[in-house]
Amino acid sequence: MTDRIELESKLAMLERTVDALSGEMHEQGKRIAALQENVRMLAQELKKKSSDDEIEPHDTRPPHYGG
Numbered sequence: 001m002t003d004r005i006e007l008e009s010k011l012a013m014l015e016r017t018v019d020a021l022s023g024e025m026h027e028q029g030k031r032i033a034a035l036q037e038n039v040r041m042l043a044q045e046l047k048k049k050s051s052d053d054e055i056e057p058h059d060t061r062p063p064h065y066g067g
Helices: 002-051
Strands: none
């Protein structure tokens, strides 16, 4: 009988763990979705600014390099 009680106790602990992990996964999913939206918005902003030629290309020499 003690084996059964021990197994039921372990099962209950595992169920609580699974529920907690499920909640964490849900929260992470929401955070990831928000971050993806932020990246999408930043990419759109960068694309808009680069089409306006406000951003210098990265391959230009800095002025302090001379000539």
